[in-house]
């Protein structure tokens with residue numbers, strides 16, 4: 315046993331609901347979910363489902379700021395894209411037929427074949443384009459863990475805490491948050507960096523995460539997260 319006392323450090327914390335969310339050094343990843351042209355631009359998948367895609371634009375400026383700060387702080391940054399192989403072999407028939415969209419997955423739209431990997435519309439918007447060394451996960455489902463390498467990547471990187479952003483709040487963000495929570499991750503959703511085509515779902519979707527003492531995770535706005543990234547790591 316050494317006589318030298320070990321130095322304990324306490325991580326920075328984000329002021330969040332239902333309580334402070336720790337940001338332990340080297341254990342936090344930023345996940346940016348499905349900020350694809352197909353969901354944000356007119357003529358994409360989101361619009362074919364009958365949605366007003368302009369509602370999602372407000373997410374872009376705060377998320378761009380969070381992305382820049384995460385890169386500067388050295389957080390692991392992971393982007394996801396929802397979509398399918400050109401032959402649709404990874405698209406369940408039920409998903410293909412669901413709803414009454416004006417065009418279906420795989421049909422040709424103004425941004426290429428809708429929700430198909432490799433097409434212009436499937437890729438991430440220019441404002442949030444991944445850097446060459448950042449991870450991009452292609453997922454066939456709404457959740458980022460289902461049928462992807464995300465769990466392995468996080469485990470191998472020693473990640474325990476996730477900052478979740480992207481679209482849409484009640485669909486791919488919620489599904490991913492629930493998947494992560496069941497796998498033992500602590501998850502913080504940034505309220506102004508997630509967006510929905512439905513204002514009521516946005517509000518209630520966020521409430522659902524942090525209700526019951528944080529049944530799925532924590533919620534804070536981007537200002538609180540950016541503030542925490544500036545906090546020094548304190549020695550106890």
Ligand code: TIU
Pocket residue numbers: 347348353360363396456481482483485486487511
């Ligand atoms: N329709 C809708 O709100 N969302 C999706 O289909 N996918 C994602 O949320 N990414």
